[in-house]
Amino acid sequence: MARYRPILTVVRAIFLGVARSELPGVLELLTHAVEAVGGAERAGQVEMADAVGRAIRTGEHLAVQAGTGTGKSLAYLVPAIRHAVEKEATVVVSTATIALQRQLVDRDLPRLAKALKKVLGREPTFAILKGRRNYLCLHRLDTGAPDEPDDQALFDPFAVSRLGKDVKRLFEWSSDTETGDRDELVPGVADQAWRQVSVTAKECLGAARCPIGTDCFAEKARAEAGRADIVVTNHALLAIDALQGYQVLPEHDVVIIDEAHELVDRVTSVATGELTASMVSVAVRRCGKLIDADIADRLMESSDAMALILDDLPSGRFDTLPKPLAGVLAGVRDAAHACITAMGPDRKEEVEDATARKLARTLLDEIHDNAMRMLEAFDPDQAHQRDVVWMTADTFSANPRPPSLKVAPLAVAGLLREKVFGLNTTILTSATLTLGGNFDTLARQWGLPAKQLKVVKAEGAATDKEAPSDLESIKWTGIDVGSPFDHKRNGILYMAKHLPAPGRDGLQKSTLDEIAELVDAAGGRTLGLFSSMRAAKQAAEELRDRIKYPILCQGEDSTSLLVQKFAEDARTCLFGTLSLWQGVDVPGPSLQLVLVDRIPFPRPDDPVSSARQRAVEARGGNGFLTVAATHAALLLAQGTGRLHRSISDRGVVAVLDSRIATARYGGFLRASLPPLWPTTDPQVVRDALRRLDAAAPA
Incomplete structure (x- = not known):
């Protein structure tokens, strides 16, 4: 049947009134899409869409750094949809966070499907697919979970009663839900309760043997994904598909990995x-x-x-x-x-x-x-x-x-090279992929060869794929399409060179004094990114008595509610740790100062990073730069990106770790950040913050 598929594809396309050769090009479709959603054409978005379309045609992998504000989702979805409709194929889009999955499925794809329906001849389809553990199992619900108390119950006398209440809620919810998707249960339940009503892929009997297989939520989601043009999933399921001996994702020839800077960590987690x-x-x-x-x-x-x-x-x-x-x-x-x-x-x-x-x-x-x-x-x-x-x-x-x-x-490069790049045309994208000014560091972690191809601008023919060859090696291109934000004009990178290097005994008095002066000059409006929860709590507790602006600290409420309060009151400050480095999107005057207490190197006792560092050194490499500095550069770039979320945002990123200005690796870290205007003068920075505060709307 497979050999007749190209013929059937042409017949189906003609029957729909749009022959394959008549489909508009990627850039024409992008123009339609941008106009339909009321947007404006952006040079970086056009360049990225063109490059993604070319990669799909040639089969050569692509890494695209697209800064905040580029509109990268549209830039990869348009060529992906065109390919899916033209070839009657499925394209997989993998993300790291639930937030981006929901943005794609609830906002971007519905609007795009309607915008492109007329020019494509039919409305593109899409679906979301998660691991089986994310769906309610009706058979487990019917037969009951094995009597296996969680270790937590041994320590917590209230765990059993909480578990009973949660499971009762799940039974009631099972009668109402149409998808069985855990993320649709609000408020959620603890993992222990969810395990009572779900199974892993390995524990599943299979639809053919299960007495409730015809009504299985997970099977319905898989069936829907198999019929869709675009399937949105996550890096964990992508890793499971690569690691397991059975197929999890539907047949596809193109995979787009958004938030690709998180790919290695997510695959490592699944393989642990x-x-x-x-x-x-x-x-x-x-x-x-x-x-x-x-x-x-x-x-x-x-x-x-x-x-x-x-x-x-x-x-x-x-x-x-x-x-x-x-x-x-x-x-x-x-x-x-x-x-x-x-x-x-x-x-x-x-x-x-x-x-x-x-x-x-x-x-x-x-x-x-x-x-x-x-x-x-x-x-x-x-x-x-x-x-x-x-x-x-x-x-x-x-x-x-x-x-x-x-x-x-210790590495997942071989797995990715064989099971992802070796099987599919792969596009990797994020706002932070170039570390030290190039793609080499992440390319090595992904399993791509150090040498990349030159970018060819011509759009090319209907297919530019080379004939298969026994001598064929992985070919890829890396491009940075920039950002529409004028970082040098609208942002300052302040490196507190005069402060002593951070110690192990918490924040020093000089650092706390510096934070107080900066927050006071900014009139609040501060996101404090700390390397540990201990440091965030110390700063919040000590500064609440010294400055007049409210300070929220992660852990005092749910992170989403804290971010909401922070965004609603421009004078409020929010201090926290890892999830805030990557998960805060607050445009406008509520955020005009991003504080970083120290360079976010991994903990020296972190077993995986320390072992990876030692392995690199055993092969004659620089373990610190390859592992620790790379980890720090990625997080710093993500944290710095919290400042500019819209084209009108202005402000300061203050790194209170003098090593970014004085250490030999400081140049590598600075080259990994957006091109903010750099200074080490604290008075210049305080004056700039006061001007921004005075100019901000009341």
Whole structure:
């Protein structure tokens, strides 16, 4: 059937009244779209749309840095829709955040579909697709979840009552929802409650065997996605599609990765495995009557031994595998394998028995594979080590957790090169992709070769794809289409060169004095981005007695409500940490000063980044610049981007870490930021803030 698809495509297009050759070009469609939504043509948007269209035609991958205000969503959606309609194909758009997914599905795509309906001959279709765990499982709801109390219940006497209330809400909601999508449940419920009514892809019986498979919310979402021109998903599902041995996303030949600066971290997160003593004991309970008791007892004994050993081990990264832990992991691996063997292959049986077998087998596979992976992670040659193993334990905090072993990949470049770039034409875009002034750093992390192609401006023929070749290597282009914002005219980068380098004992008095003077000069209007919650709270508590403007601090209410209050009152300040570096969009006079307390290097005890840094050094590279400085540059660029959210925004980004001006790596960090006008003079900055405050509307 596949070989007849091109013929059917032409016939279908002619039947619709628009032959493939008659479809307008990308730039003509962009003009239609911009006029329909009441926008204005932007040079960067035009350049980006042209480049995306060319990449789709040639099959050569593309990385596009598009600054805030470019209108990049429209710039990649228009050529994507044209390709989908022309080829009767599906294009996958992957994002990192729920906010952007909702913007695409609720605003951008509906408006664009209506705008292009007439010129394309039909209205383009779109759908959103998430992992199976995000949808209500009607079979789980009907049969009930296995009796597996969360570890949290051991510490929190109120956890069970909260769980019961949440599950009751979910039962009531199941009668009203049409999609079963967790994100449509407002207010939401805790993860523990959601796990009672959902299953992972590995736990699912499959639509053919499930007695409620015809009404399955996840299957309906997949079916809708398979019929759509554009499918919006997230980086996690994209990673699952690449990692698993079965297809998750619909057939597609083009994938567009927005917020591509987050791709490596999201893929790493999906590829991270976990192993706890309670996971092993839960697997024993799931086995139940499926295997002989003496075989299950071996697994239970390994769980008990694991709990004892982990209690005696310190938290943190393992440079070598402790002998007692190696023995326990080998015992867990072998006992899990024995259970899997005893359980045997899937068989024809009652649905209830099939469900129990699937749940048990899924967890046993995970336990066995993670134990094996941890045992194999310790290569004597650090340059060839593939994974990092560490332990976390937190039994004394407000939300205590027992010890947990984790394993994560040191790099995901090979996976992305083989399973993403090797299979699809890929467009990566974000406002922050060039670090130190070029794409090389992120290209290495993605698995793209260091050498990129030159940009060819001509639009080209209907298809410019080269014939396949055994000698073919990955080809890609990187372009920066700039931003419509005049950063040098409208923004100042203040580097507090006179301040001492940050210490480990919280914010110094001189730094707090500097913050107070800057906030006072700005008349409030300040977003404080801190490297830790401890520093944000210290600044908020100490400055509330020193300045007359209200200070909100992350953690005092939901982040969305705090941002809303901050935006509504121009005199208010908002202090916080990581999520504010990337998640705040407040145009106008409410935000005219962005404070950064220190360069956001990863914590020295962060197991993944420290192991990656060590691996780079083992291969003769500069681990600090490759890992730590890259992490800091990305976050700094994202944080700096909070200042300019509209073309009329003006203000100051103040970095209170003198190392950005004095350290050798400072030039790399500065080259990764928007081109703000730089200064180290505090008086110049305070005077500028006072002028902006005086000119702002009352």
